[in-house]
Amino acid sequence: MLADAIAAERFRLLRDRSALFWGFCFAPIVGFLLSIGGDLFLHYVVKKPMPGLGIGLLDQMIKALAGGASTFGALFLMIGAAAILAGDYRWETWRLLTPRNTRQNLLLAKLVVVGEAVFWSLALTAVLSAAAAVIGAGINGKALAVSMFDRNLFDVLGVLAITWLEAMTLAALAACIGVLSRSSMGVVVACLGVRFVQTVLASSLRMMEQGQSSWKLLAIPVYDADLLRATLLEPTMLGQTASSAGAALAMLAVWTAVLTTGAVLLFRRQDLTKE
Amino acid sequence: MSIALEADRLTKTYGAVRALDDFSIAIPAGGVFGVLGPNGAGKSTLFRIALGLVRPTTGSARLFGAVPGDITALRKVGAMIETPRYPAYLTGRDTLKMLALESGAKSADIDGWLERVGIAHAADRSTSGYSVGMKQRLGLAAAFFTKPELVILDEPTSGMDPAGIQEIRALIVDLAKREGVTVILASHQLDEVRRVCERVAILSKGKVVAEGGVAELTAGEARLRITAASPIAQVLGVLGAKGAADGADSALADIRREDAPALIRALVEAGVEITEARWRDADLEGVYLRTLETAQPSNEGAL
Numbered sequence: 384m385l386a387d388a389i390a391a392e393r394f395r396l397l398r399d400r401s402a403l404f405w406g407f408c409f410a411p412i413v414g415f416l417l418s419i420g421g422d423l424f425l426h427y428v429v430k431k432p433m434p435g436l437g438i439g440l441l442d443q444m445i446k447a448l449a450g451g452a453s454t455f456g457a458l459f460l461m462i463g464a465a466a467i468l469a470g471d472y473r474w475e476t477w478r479l480l481t482p483r484n485t486r487q488n489l490l491l492a493k494l495v496v497v498g499e500a501v502f503w504s505l506a507l508t509a510v511l512s513a514a515a516a517v518i519g520a521g522i523n524g525k526a527l528a529v530s531m532f533d534r535n536l537f538d539v540l541g542v543l544a545i546t547w548l549e550a551m552t553l554a555a556l557a558a559c560i561g562v563l564s565r566s567s568m569g570v571v572v573a574c575l576g577v578r579f580v581q582t583v584l585a586s587s588l589r590m591m592e593q594g595q596s597s598w599k600l601l602a603i604p605v606y607d608a609d610l611l612r613a614t615l616l617e618p619t620m621l622g623q624t625a626s627s628a629g630a631a632l633a634m635l636a637v638w639t640a641v642l643t644t645g646a647v648l649l650f651r652r653q654d655l656t657k658e
Numbered sequence: 659m660s661i662a663l664e665a666d667r668l669t670k671t672y673g674a675v676r677a678l679d680d681f682s683i684a685i686p687a688g689g690v691f692g693v694l695g696p697n698g699a700g701k702s703t704l705f706r707i708a709l710g711l712v713r714p715t716t717g718s719a720r721l722f723g724a725v726p727g728d729i730t731a732l733r734k735v736g737a738m739i740e741t742p743r744y745p746a747y748l749t750g751r752d753t754l755k756m757l758a759l760e761s762g763a764k765s766a767d768i769d770g771w772l773e774r775v776g777i778a779h780a781a782d783r784s785t786s787g788y789s790v791g792m793k794q795r796l797g798l799a800a801a802f803f804t805k806p807e808l809v810i811l812d813e814p815t816s817g818m819d820p821a822g823i824q825e826i827r828a829l830i831v832d833l834a835k836r837e838g839v840t841v842i843l844a845s846h847q848l849d850e851v852r853r854v855c856e857r858v859a860i861l862s863k864g865k866v867v868a869e870g871g872v873a874e875l876t877a878g879e880a881r882l883r884i885t886a887a888s889p890i891a892q893v894l895g896v897l898g899a900k901g902a903a904d905g906a907d908s909a910l911a912d913i914r915r916e917d918a919p920a921l922i923r924a925l926v927e928a929g930v931e932i933t934e935a936r937w938r939d940a941d942l943e944g945v946y947l948r949t950l951e952t953a954q955p956s957n958e959g960a961l
Binding site: 384387388390391394395398399400401470474475476477478479480481482483484485486488652654655656 | 672709710728735743757759
């Protein structure tokens with residue numbers, strides 16, 4: 384019964400305030416505070432007018448969401464994911480859970496709950512960035528518009544979905560590493576390392592391939608997510624590359640599915656002699 | 659008779675260590691079954707395999723006829739394996755709520771069980787502040803509160819005070835008798851096993867070396883203790899090779915129960931003044947130690 388395992392895992396996360404705050408609330412809150420702090424600094428210390436005509440609410444939300452799974456964002460998301468996915472090794476509580484549900488359900492439930500938490504974290508990022516835009520406009524005396532670039536709510540939801548899927552490839556990797564390393568720290572370090580290497584690789588390959596999408600580039604989730612966001616927001620700027628958006632979406636889904644399956648298979652065969 | 663837990667030629671190796679060695683057993687449903695053995699005999703490995711925590715190297719195990727990890731079998735089982743551990747951010751009540759959700763037992767009587775195991779007063783405290791005994795009690799509640807048909811308990815009273823041990827023993831017997839729960843209990847406390855279990859298996863080096871009813875295992879070891887006002891040498895003279903002195907005025911006769919009347923007659927006819935004749939059952943500890951000595955002469959019978 385996967386639903387039972389999900390309900391139990393959700394209940395646990397809601398009680399684990401430390402994982403909830405540091406993993407899924409801290410980065411959006413810090414982003415919000417930095418934005419307000421920047422506005423105050425510009426207005427009261429630098430005393431120069433803020434560049435631009437006005438502030439677009441949806442533009443600010445899209446900008447914040449696009450960076451939701453950046454290396455900084457991923458660090459905190461992986462802290463939260465590690466607490467959920469590898470916590471039972473730390474607490475030695477698999478012996479308490481394994482006799483109550485199937486291994487497959489137990490691990491899938493953890494991933495589902497990580498997915499839910501990542502979604503709410505991104506939603507909080509969007510809401511707080513909108514709030515920061517309103518406050519920033521007030522501080523700097525700028526006009527507040529819905530969007531300065533004709534964006535709509537579907538663009539916001541689209542970017543949220545793409546960033547969520549990008550984060551889920553990392554979460555599925557976290558599940559694999561959690562099972563293999565049995566360590567929360569291992570999950571955070573390895574996932575962050577992978578995220579950083581992806582950024583560097585994507586940037587180098589982009590230059591080598593002169594902006595064209597190759598299978599090498601498409602195999603990198605960070606590139607896929609960037610391509611999808613660009614296709615959604617600036618399709619005319621991409622030219623021919625936009626035609627690879629379908630492949631990029633498929634690659635993100637394949638990475639998530641393959642890594643999830645791998646984690647479940649590894650966990651099903653794992654001896655829990657001493658967690 | 660249905661079988662609760664069945665192991666068929668189970669072998670489990672950890673590197674060079676053979677925790678279970680061609681191990682077979684069939685534990686029937688109903689009553690309390692004790693599993694005895696020194697450290698490393700394979701008790702916990704057997705339980706971990708049955709509950710799907712560990713995979714056997716060869717052989718198979720079945721819980722109510724299903725393979726370990728099967729959800730229908732798991733829903734009939736409650737377990738406490740070794741010292742229970744809990745996430746430190748959960749209270750005792752939250753731990754049971756979480757486990758009830760995991761088991762799909764949303765109507766489980768959480769407060770009733772917290773009361774029954776004597777930790778209702780600490781239900782809303784973090785489990786990180788619980789003593790070992792309180793953790794054991796919470797583990798017992800967790801094993802029983804979803805109304806399972808089979809409960810597997812590994813050292814359920816370790817770390818508890820004497821009053822707590824007595825309470826938990828009474829609880830186990832009560833549940834087995836009144837609610838028909840099958841309990842499989844591993845313990846180092848032989849007195850506990852003798853008081854609670856109807857049948858036992860003694861494990862040594864990953865094999866079953868003895869199995870049977872507690873009365874059956876100890877019956878063969880019973881001896882008649884004769885106390886007399888006459889000199890004990892006179893009693894021993896009648897008993898011959900079957901007798902042994904047991905203190906200044908008593909002797910132990912190693913005879914069958916049906917031979918007791920004839921022996922007493924012979925003693926009276928020989929002029930022995932018998933003041934008491936009483937069957938003394940062998941204790942389980944004696945049986946356990948002798949069984950282990952036979953099975954592994956070099957083993958020092960760690961309890």
